[in-house]
């Protein structure tokens with residue numbers, strides 16, 4: 033059975049931590065707004081960061097089979113952003 | 125057994141680390157940037173580069189790990205492709221939306237529903253960091269910049285070349301976008317906020333019913349002169365002073381009783397004061413009104429408590445009504461506190477009409493929103509009667525701007541920054557004048573963005589000389605006096621320091637050439 037180089041494992045955990053912190057920061061802007069455009073931008077960033085988190089987790093667990101989660105997240109994020117933007121423009 | 129070499133692990137870690145750090149910078153950008161557009165740029169840059177690095181690292185990692193699931197490489201390529209395609213589309217959609225946000229949502233910026241005292245508006249306005257933004261006003265509907273030729277540096281009429289605070293601009297934009305400009309109903313809200321402002325800044329208790337809103341302070345001044353006394357009554361003031369003070373009595377059929385303000389000097393620095401002796405000597409039975417300007421245009425004096433009390437005692441003893449023009453009240457240097465004369469004692473308030481406005485403070489005099497504070501109901505009725513049928517209401521845009529000025533916390537921060545800028549300009553001008561023109565004397569204003577300078581030692585008529593030979597427009601000293609005053613000029617400091625520097629350089633060159641010939 034393969035083992036993973038221990039410093040690498042720690043490093044990846046650190047990456048996950050950084051992404052988690054980033055997501056918290058993004059959520060702060062999402063909550064604060066003040067306007068819907070600010071929230072849309074935060075939402076879009078949050079979606080991309082969620083995909084990033086899934087990627088890091090996949091490395092951490094050594095499981096590449098969770099990519100479909102990342103794909104679904106990316107698609108949902110994209111649709112959400114576009115729908116929100118459309119709604120803001122008042123033609124959707 | 126480890127599948128990858130150590131250097132490969134470190135390389136992957138480098139990619140992933142960089143990717144996640146980019147995510148972090150994107151978040152920090154979104155959090156710290158001041159408007160949606162800047163936030164979008166910050167988010168876009170960090171997140172697309174970041175996700176790309178993470179994808180590369182993950183792909184590489186699983187490619188060489190034994191437990192690579194079948195088909196997951198395909199999924200990964202699909203994911204990369206998806207992100208690369210969707211990201212720009214999402215960004216385009218967002219930027220279109222950011223440019224056009226919904227007007228209903230924007231109504232909050234007008235502060236229409238929040239006027240109860242103590243509920244200071246905290247709707248954050250997407251705003252630039254609070255630095256003064258100098259605007260090139262040439263060609264933009266400006267009396268200051270369009271009166272003289274284009275090559276003249278205008279340092280005359282009292283408005284500034286700085287953009288107003290963002291909440292005011294936003295409020296006007298939102299109000300304009302509403303598209304209806306019928307008769308307004310914001311007077312009550314503005315009144316509430318204005319009273320809060322007086323209480324917070326000057327510890328002065330005033331109620332909204334004591335306010336009379338006016339479309340301008342010069343009309344206020346004339347109204348008061350017309351309202352108090354009768355034709356032929358004496359109207360006393362001090363000079364030098366803002367020219368309408370000297371003109372209003374004549375316009376309203378009153379007799380001007382103007383008393384010069386004596387000045388001391390310390391080196392090149394002038395200090396003006398009130399001459400109580402002369403006031404007592406000049407006042408007669410006809411004297412009905414005293415026109416006070418405090419902070420004083422043009423000398424920048426902010427009168428001290430004892431000076432105000434002495435003046436008030438003189439006026440009260442003789443039943444002279446005080447009209448105090450305090451339009452520059454918020455523009456005080458070095459944290460000095462403005463004292464409204466009416467706030468000192470109830471008896472003074474009872475015979476005082478105070479004129480104020482957000483116009484000088486927030487650089488919006490073109491919007492025509494001012495207010496007279498008249499606690500005494502009898503005096504108030506006189507002023508209202510004098511205005512009746514002649515003086516229009518304040519316009520809806522003026523009210524919208526005033527409401528934003530007094531209700532948005534951001535305007536306070538802007539004001540503090542403005543004052544730092546003005547104090548720096550004041551100090552620069554003092555030092556530059558004294559260094560460039562030996563023998564010239566200047567004030568060091570305690571309030572206002574105006575310097576009052578005696579150029580007598582170098583030129584006879586500085587207004588004409590500097591306009592013709594330096595192409596710098598100052599305010600003409602003689603207009604601030606009933607007679608004489610030609611050697612004086614008023615300099616407007618409400619502009620960029622580099623423009624002031626250029627003006628001083630031109631003036632210095634002109635004087636050098638003049639003295640050489």
Ligand SMILES: Cc1ncc(COP(=O)(O)O)c(C=O)c1O
Nearest residue numbers: 282340341342366421449451489
């Ligand atoms: C002392 C004083 N009063 C009044 C005004 C002008 O007021 P308004 O533009 O509201 O008539 C000024 C402007 O320079 C001023 O300095």
